[in-house]
Structure formats: structure tokens, C-alpha cells
Amino acid sequence: MKTKLIFLVLWFVVGCSSTKLVGTWKNPDIVLFDAYQVLVVGMSQDEEVQTEFETRMTERLKAAGVDAMRSIDLFDVEFTSSQKSEQELSEVEQQLLDKGFDAILFTKVVGTENKRTFRERMNNFSNLYTRFSSDYLGHQDIYYDPEYYETFNLYHIETALYCICVDKERELIWKGDFEVEEPSKVDKTIDAYIKLMTSAMQEEDVIF
Template sequence: MKTKLVAIVLLLLMGCSSTRLVSTWKNPDIVLFDAYQVLVVGMTPDDGARVEFETRFVEELKKEGVDAMRSIDLFDVEFTASEKTEKELEEVEQQLLDKGFDAILFTKLVKTENRRTFQEHMNDIDHMFVRFNADYLEHQDIFYNPEHYDSFNIYHVETSLYCICIGKDVELIWRGDVDVTDPTNMEKTVENYIKKITKSMGEQEVIF
């Protein structure tokens, strides 16, 4: 009975969405980096998701005493609707510098991966088959039942912190890579993602 309960808990956990910080990188030339005015950019074609993400991230930064602004409030619809040249982006960087921004927090989806997991028969987890026909009959739907496997998506998301420094190119200060598995509640997923990113930045003494 105990074996069944443990297996049920494990399978339930596997079925839940998760947000996992996979790796971080910090510029070795930077010991501390204080940012006072940060532009939050969420790159996605979904305007609703972008608003939700940037709003939550700005709120979290302001809780920590960092002045932040959503890119959706700075860039008009036409800006993101067309491809930009390097010269145009350089002009944007200068405009941000003129407005007092000293950092850009840039988040984007870098890759989506589809995986499949094997569905176990819960009533047979601790049962051994001693006859071939019993074993075959119990598991024969492997051949013809597509629901015997669960498909789920893993989203590889990256957040990069860039310094807008006078007389310098926009320089990468910090980056965090996060895997988001099969998000079912977007609001909760965004909240977990932002908390993991801000916690890691704080531990590595960037922004906060």
C-alpha cells in the first residue's frame, strides 16, 4: 500500500507544471551592479502575455526598491510590428540613456521541446505477472492506444540583464536560464518564474 501511495504522489508531481532555474552566468568583470531605472522587455507575439509578464516583473522590481518600466509603455505598436535594423536599435539605446535608464532586463523564449512520458497502470505498480498472457493482456494497449503516452512541452526561457553605460556598448551583466514544464496556469507560472529570477539576481548581487 505504501508503494502505491509513493507512486501516486510521484505521478501527480510529474503531471504538474514546474519552473526550474537551470543555470546562471555573471560577467566576471562585474562584482556589484546597482540598477536604478530598468526597462523590462518580454519578447513574445502574444500581447496579453507580454502585458502580464512585464507588469508582474515591474511590480516585483519596485518591491525591491528598483525603479522599472514596461517596454510596452515605451515602445509603440509599430515598433514591435516590424523588423529593426542595428542603427535603429542603437538610436533606441541612446534614447533610453537620455531618459535615465541604466539597464535592460530582456526575457525571451529560446526553445520549445516536446517530450513524452510513459503512463503506468496504477493498480499494477506492485504486482508481478507470472504468466505471459496476463502480462500481454494487461499492457496490450501500448500497441494501439496513443494515450498510453503523455506529451508535454518544456519551454527554455532566458532572462538577460544588460547595462546601458555611457560611452560603452550595451554590455551583458547577468543571464539566467529557466525551464518551464507544461505550464497550465499562466499567472502562477509567471509569478514563479519572476521570483526565481529575482532571487538569483539578488544572491549574485546584481540590481538589488
């Protein structure tokens, strides 16, 4: 199977936030990939967000018949409080392998940028402004309305699935790149992200 690089424009609108799948990559040597025990890692400085994401993602995997565990249930506080070496991480992978894990689903924010947009106005020929005064009066809230322009952060998020199978390299199986607008409701945004991400994985015969 040839390498797939799929660009989709799928939007899940949640209040004032939205989640967009930018593209995916799948290992060209893998046709189907089934996992039986997956470690879910959501890398975040916000413990509540990490807990919420890992919990919901684990539940989604279990609903698909895949045994899954949250990283917060496996790694102690000291593990994430300091930087790790490649050797230490290799030892962690071996420990996971010894415990029966065959995959790691790793999600993290890889970048963020500030965006600015403005409230859309519906104009047509029937309400064209023929005088300066009318045009000014019709738009003067640009000066006074604090919500006329909206500033928000756009987060670039990446989810990668790694195999830690016996007698195989710890290789990348699948990766998805996403854009998420700054959420107004974190729980609903997490649900939208998981729904979009798992749908993309299912389309490419990865786990789901």
C-alpha cells in the same frame, strides 16, 4: 571575481508545469550591480503573455525598490511590427539613457522542443506479473487510455540583463537559461519563473 557558470536543479512545480534553472553567467568584471531604473522587455508573439509577464516583473522590481517600466508602455505598436536595424536600436538605447534608464531586462523564448512522457507506475516485487495474461491485463490501457502518454512542449527561455550606463559600453551583466514545460496555468508559471529568476540574480548580487 572569476566567471561563474552555475548549474542548479531547482524545480517549482505548478500544476502540470515546471520551471527549471539550467545555468547562469555573470560578467566577471562586475562584483555588484545595482540598477535604479530598468526597462522590462518580454519578447512574445502573444500579447497577453507579454503583458502579464512584463507587469508582474515590473511589480517585482518595484517591490525591491527599483524603478521599472514595461516595454509595452514605451514602445508603440509600430516599433514591434517591423524589423529594426542596429542603428535604430542604438538610438533607442540612447533615448533610454536620456530618460534615466540604466538597465534592460530582456526575456525571450530561444527554442522549443516536443517531449513525450508516460504515466509512472509503482511496481515492486509483491506485484510482479508471473503470467502473460496478468501482465497484459495490468497494462492494456496503453492501448485505450489517451492520458497514458502525455505530449508537451519544453520551452528554452533566456533572461539577460544589459547595462546602458553613462560612459560605459552597452554590456551584458548577467544571463540565465531556463527550461519551462508547457504551462497549464500561464499566470502561475510566470510567477514561478520570476521567483526562480530573481532568486538566481539575488544569489549573484545582481539588482536584488
